[in-house]
Amino acid sequence: MLNELGHFALILALAVAIVQTVVPLIGAHRRWPGWMAVAEPAANAQFLLIAFSFAALTHAFVTSDFSLRLVMQNSHSLKPMLYKITGVWGNHEGSMLLWVLIVALFGASAAWFGGALPSTLKARVIAVQGAIGVAFLAFLIFTSNPFLRLAEPPLDGNDLNPLLQDPGLAFHPPFLYLGYVGLSMAFSFAVAALIEGRVDAAWGRWVRPWTLAAWVFLTIGIALGSWWAYYELGWGGFWFWDPVENASFMPWLIAAALLHSAIVVEKRESLKSWTILLAIVAFGFSLIGAFITRSGIITSVHAFATDPERGVFLLWITAIFMGGALTLFAARAEALSSRGVFSLVSRESMLVLNNILLAVAAFVVFVGTIWPLISELAFDRKLSVGEPFFNMAFTPFFVGLGLALPVGAMMAWKRAKLGRVMRQLMPAMILAVAVLALVFALQTGRSALGPIGLMLGTWLVAGAATDLWARTGRSGAGRLLRLPRNDYGRVTAHAGLGVTVAGIAAMLAWQSEDIRVMQEGDSLTLAGYDITLDSVERIQGPNYISTTGHVTLSRNGREIGQLNPEKRFYPVARMPTTEAGIDNGIMRDVYVVIGDPQDAGGWAFRSYVKPLANWIWGGAILMAIGGALSLSDRRYRVAAGARRTPTPNKGQGVPAE
Known part of the structure; x- marks a missing residue:
């Protein structure tokens, strides 16, 4: 009943x-x-x-x-x-x-x-x-x-599905959906404003908290999915540029651009058309993500459905909402004229640059994601666009964003003095360059990815700290406690991005790996760590059977910890899964995986040492905390300050009540 x-x-x-x-x-x-x-x-x-x-x-x-x-x-x-x-x-x-x-x-x-x-x-x-x-x-x-x-x-x-029976993935979809669907509110505000024929500073303030909340949830959801892939799938990575991973990453990039663009609308009543367009496109990418995972056009652990009929229905939903919103956007273009003017050297200009880099980065990811489908449909050719393309095409734009972020955050509105800002950032710049030089001197025969990544991460973190200190003025540390939460939120999120960038660079550049067949009692040495497979036993779980390895991790003759990698088999679903054994640390992870038994005896065994691995998710947590701090600022709560009735521009349509 x-x-x-x-x-x-x-x-x-x-x-x-x-x-x-x-x-x-x-x-x-x-x-x-x-x-x-x-x-x-x-x-x-x-x-x-x-x-x-x-x-x-x-x-x-x-x-x-x-x-x-x-x-x-x-x-x-x-x-x-x-x-x-x-x-x-x-x-x-x-x-x-x-x-x-x-x-x-x-x-x-x-x-x-x-x-x-x-x-x-x-x-x-x-x-x-x-x-x-x-x-x-x-x-x-x-x-x-x-x-x-x-x-x-x-x-x-x-x-x-046994791959989904994991705490990390249990909470990943709700947070991801809160982000995906939360962007519908930015879309609704954009369409409502277009119907009314007015976008002003008050609108910019109203739309920001909804977008910020969605961005925070999306950040947490993506981080949980990445963390799950890292320890559950057993392949040792955290991001595969899978089409469904990209489907969540594209709205995240556009939402970040929308957040920064809405600031310009609120403070200077500029970039109105661009901000409305970003609000429409951000939710549009969420709809595209729903289509990708539910249409059957891809095969992935992330995909929920393989019914083309459902895909067609979702395609119609996407076409109607996106087509209708963009048509309304074109019809109302004259009502979106900007009031504010600003010089080339100003915070507005840097936010425009920020938006361009984020939007182009999202477009690169979109092209790489959708091109294999277009190639197969239009040219009957099966292509694979993988990590090399995304790393080469996406990375330069994100590096440019990281370099510009601390500078833009400290510039004045309307007209700024670049020399003054750079003098304030000089200590951060010196520190970042020193880190670059030190890492280059310490590493031998490695790529430039690690040193440049750590330099960029240092620049972002030190730049965020400089931004926070500069806002205290002559009052010094006493004013720090009186700063608005929005300031703390912004610098925390920017610093979190720096921590994540440093973690990704270090892990990709300096990871050590060993793959071999190991018998019980065998040992190996990897990056200064001694890894011994003591024994392997069969364990009955609540709804699975596990082949569990007992591994001792030591360094310089001193035991550090015990790891228990597993190979699980779920009889009902008749599917195996991998549970990595990980010794977590602030500066590195030691990561071991036990595989299938071999005909000649022993088990396939993979081990890794991953520098700064946990910085990736620590930085994501900082970004989410930064967003939550900004959201808690009373000036940016939902509709805060909205009771002030703005004076409409001539020809802007119906005034607010």
């Missing part, structure tokens, strides 16, 4: 979403307060209905209700409770239900926290968010119903 109620709640949510879309838009156009007021209760009702439906599906997974086809295909009675719950979104239908739940959550959040928004803008934002809900609820109900019943339920299920 609960399953039927969950299904009915989804259908009712679709009807409510249609009302949420149509009635407030008409009310805002006609200036009918009663019709505009429908937006808030409709958004709340849609969220509550979808939340009930999601709870009903979760209950089915927790209780192992195999009368639901989705539970049968993605769960098992012996599965640990954590993975029963995460099995809800570890499949196509359940993940789409999570998607529409988050769409409704953001729509309801606009109702809860948008009290200071002009009534017409608020109604239109919630209505556009409702339209997104209509599209994806229709997709869910008509092509991906999670509540389909089985006429003859089996005694047990087929189990969840």
Whole structure:
């Protein structure tokens, strides 16, 4: 009965979403307060209905209700409770239900926290968010119903994909979806502003916290996925330039550009057209990501569905929303004229440069991701675009961004003096160059990637510290505690980027690797570490069988730790997985993997020493903390300061209420 109620709640949510879309838009156009007021209760009702439906599906997974086809295909009675719950979104239908739940959550959040928004803008934002809900609820109900019943339920299920039965990947999709779908709010604000015919400083302030929240969630989601790939897949890497990885990275890049561009709109009322376009494109890349993972055009552990019919439906959703928004953008171009003027040497100019580099970097990733598909469809040629292309094409733009970031952060608005800024940054520059020279002197016969990466990371971290200190003025350390949280958030995020860059460079440049067959009792020496395979045993897990190696790690005759790499086999799914044994450290990871038994005896055994590996995810954590600090600043909370009614430009359309 609960399953039927969950299904009915989804259908009712679709009807409510249609009302949420149509009635407030008409009310805002006609200036009918009663019709505009429908937006808030409709958004709340849609969220509550979808939340009930999601709870009903979760209950089915927790209780192992195999009368639901989705539970049968993605769960098992012996599965640990954590993975029963995460099995809800570890499949196509359940993940789409999570998607529409988050769409409704953001729509309801606009109702809860948008009290200071002009009534017409608020109604239109919630209505556009409702339209997104209509599209994806229709997709869910008509092509991906999670509540389909089985006429003859089996005694047990087929189990969840073993690769997804991991704590890191359990929390990766919710954070990723909060980022993906969170960008729908920036899209809704952009479309609502285009309908009204006005983009001003207040709009820039309203859209920033929503974009910032989405960017923070996306940062956490990408970092969790990268961390999972590092320790779970056993290949020793953290990023493969997989099409689905790229599908999350492209919105992250565009959202970062949108955050910086919105600052210019807020402070100087410039870059209006560009900011609106970024808001549309950021959500557009999220839709493209949904299409890539659910259309069957790729084969990946990240891919949820292989049904082309679903892919066509998603393609229509993308075309309608992107095409409609871009058409409206073209029609309203005259209303997006900028007021502010600025010199070539100014913070505005540096933010423009920042935007260009981020946008071009995202375009490079997009071309590399989509080109094999275009080549196969248009030219009937199978091509593979991998790591070498992305490293060569993407890296120069990101290096340029890293070099420009500390300089731009310290420039004055409208007109700045480059010499003065560079004098302030001179200690940071000297430190970065010193690190470059030192690393070059210490390494022999290696590539320039490591020294340049550490130099760039040092430049970003030291530049962020210099930026923070410069804002204290003559007050010195006493003013540090009185600085706005937004300042702390910005420098923390910039420093986090520097830490990540240094970690990536060091790991790629200086990693040591050894691959061999090892017997019990064998030892090897790698980068000064002694690694001994003491024994191998077979262990029965809750729903898997594990071949577990017991490894002793020592250095200079002193034991450092015990590692337990595993090769697991899941009998129900008939799939193996790899669990790496990792000795984590601030300056390095020692990483070992046990493979299959060999015909001549022994086991395949891989070992790595990875310098600064944890800096990659430590930097991502710092970036997320920086975003959260900025979001907590009272000046940039949702609709803060929005009660100030700006004076519209001549010909800008209807003024705000």
